[in-house]
Amino acid sequence: MSDADQLKALRVRIDSLDEKILELISDRARCAQDVARVKMASLPAGETPVFYRPEREAWVLKHIMELNKGPLDNEEVARLFREIMSSCLALEQPLKIAYLGPEGTFSQAAALKHFGHAVISQPMAAIDEVFREVAAGAVNFGVVPVENSTEGAVNHTLDSFLEHDMVICGEVELRIHHHLLVGETTKTDRITRIYSHAQSLAQCRKWLDAHYPNVERVAVSSNADAAKRVKSEWNSAAIAGDMAAQLYGLSKLAEKIEDRPDNSTRFLIIGNQEVPPTGDDKTSIIVSMRNKPGALHELLVPFHTNGIDLTRIETRPSRSGKWTYVFFIDFVGHHQDPLIKDVLEKIGNEAVALKVLGSYPKAVL
C-alpha cells in the first residue's frame, strides 16, 4: 500500500472510532440525565437536589486512571474524562463558579481544571467577594488560592474563613508558570516598569534581579490586570500566565521565569455542601487554644499518637484579642472516620474553639 493509501485507511478507521465514541458519550450523557431524574424523584417536596457529587467524580477519575493502559498518560486521560463529566453534569445542572478575577487569572485556570469547561464561571474582584457570593447562594461554589509552594500562605483566604461559615468541598493544585509578556507596541529595549501581582513578583524575584535589576516592579491587583495594562503602555511589561497572555493578545519575551521549576499553587473549592468520605480524603480545621505555655504541643499530641498525617499548619492572628492566635490545620482523613472523630473530640476538649472547615477528596488531577 502506498503512504497515501495507508493514511486514507487510517483516517477511515479514525472516523469510524469517532462515531462509536460519540455514540458512547451520548449514552453516558443520557445516563446522567436519568441520574438527575432519580435525584429529583427521591427528594421531599421543597428541597433542592444535590447534582454535583465531588466524591463520585473523584472515584470516576481514579477508576479511569487505574484502568488506563496508554498510550495516553494518566493525567491526559483523566483530563478528557474530566471534560466529559463536566458536560454530563451541565445537562443535570450547569454549575455557577465564582473565582478571584478578572478573567485570565490562575484562579480561573484552577476552576476550569477542577470543574471542567462546561461551567458558568464568574470573576470576582476580591477573595472576600468570592466568599460572599457563595454565602449568598448566588453561585454554587467558589475557587480561592490558599497556598503557594514558593511564597507560602494566602492570608486573605485564611482570614476570610474566620469571617464566613463555609464548607471546603475540594482542593486543586496548579503548576504555575510565569512569563514576561509584552504588547505589540512595547519597545522591548526600553522597559522601565514590570507589572504583576505581588505573589508573582515574589515568585520571580531572582529572575528579575538577574535580568531587570533596575526596572521598577509594580504590584497590581492580579496578573490579568497587569496584562491588561501593558496593552496601552509602550514601556512596560507584565508577568502573568498563559491564559492572560492569550486573553490580552500579548507575546512572551521570556518563558517560565519562576524561580522554582516546581512552583505550584493550591486552591480550595468552597461551598455549602458536606462531602461524604471517599477513603482518600483530607480535612481542614481552625482551632484556637488557650494562651498558655505548651498549647501548640497539646494540640498536636493527639495527631501524633494516632498516627495522623498533618499536611499543613498555619498561624494567624485571631482578630478577637491582641496577641491571640488561631491555627489552620490540614490533615489526611475524613471527619466521619472513627479515628479522626476521636482526635477531634480530644482537641475540642482542650481548645477555646474548634471548627471543621470540611473534609474533601484529595486532588486527583
Ligand SMILES: C=C(O[C@@H]1C=C(C(=O)O)C=C[C@H]1O)C(=O)O
Ligand atoms: C451522574 C451523576 O452526577 C454528576 C455527574 C457525574 C458524571 O458525569 O459521572 C458524577 C457525579 C456528579 O457530579 C452522579 O451523581 O452519578
